[in-house]
Amino acid sequence: MKTERTTVNRLPERGRYDRETLYAILDEAPICTVAFVREGTPVAIPTIHARVDDQLYLHGSTASTMLSSLAAGAEACVTATILDGLVVARSVFHHSMNYRSAIVLGRARDVADDDEKRNAMRAVVEHVLAGRWAEARKPNRREIAATRIVAIPIAEASSKVRTGPPIDDEEDLALPIWAGVVPTRLTPSAPVPATKAIALPASVRNLV
């Protein structure tokens, strides 16, 4: 997965090149940002993704210009970032964040097969809310036809991870200034039902 283009240049000690770390980040991050070049200009768009083995799926409407650009062969740079905490140092200079980020570079394949499309749609909904596929009304032929799915092979990729406390300069350690980490997490809160008299499903119960 490590290539010259996916080697972490800045703070190389934070670079990770194993699939386990990469897959864990891609699977935990609810959304990613897809960057590509359109008429010489960089375009970056947030979207939902899902990973199945070494394939990264993106989905959307057949009217999506992002997906049609990728399907037409534009190279994609997909990043996913999970914020794990604010790193509060004694000096302004050493403030930082704890995070895990993943980057995947590649060209997408337009998925034409209905079974693979259905499996990708399942992976996307399960990625966001595990167990939801079994509960919801499945996609019909019209909906599958209206959905574009592209697959990016996870071949050229890397991760970057910062963990742990702030690292202040030696001469600042005795300053009477609090330092530490404030952990952060994307947290779900009480569901807001759009239906009456229907109990919370297992997928939502397990999440909250």
Place this chain on the structure above:
Amino acid sequence: MKTERTTVNRLPERGRYDRETLYAILDEAPICTVAFVREGTPVAIPTIHARVDDQLYLHGSTASTMLSSLAAGAEACVTATILDGLVVARSVFHHSMNYRSAIVLGRARDVADDDEKRNAMRAVVEHVLAGRWAEARKPNRREIAATRIVAIPIAEASSKVRTGPPIDDEEDLALPIWAGVVPTRLTPSAPVPATKAIALPASVRNLV
């Protein structure tokens, strides 16, 4: 701010083109993703940002290749996304997310003036943790020299916002399937001190 390149094509009813919405998203999102083109390839990197009036500041080490590419004139596409909830529909097809995203396109100016650099460093730390500048040890000349700051004018930009409940097809409304929204929020938890016998500062107390 609205140009052809920043007009929301897909689901245009979600597009917003006022500065109030855009600034609120940029100010609330703790991080952004900066996309640019390097040797024909899209590159997207998560980083911290801060807004001061109509300037979007990015900062990092003078060794950052991302910042040196931008300072050398590469066009940037900066996106920031806040996830507000999972939209759980009766049908798989209508599952969605509530979100607020901002996109800023532009070319950066390399900030050379020490006062503007110091102000930008202050804006960055205050953006992440309000009140921290007054508490921490301020940047010295060596640290300011080691920091590269670039400023992107917020001139070409847009926002995209989804709010509210799932929108299912009419014929699915009577299905015995729960639907609704699970709100999500990036939440701080109990601080982990790196110092002993120093009380939590106001900035961290106000956050958690």
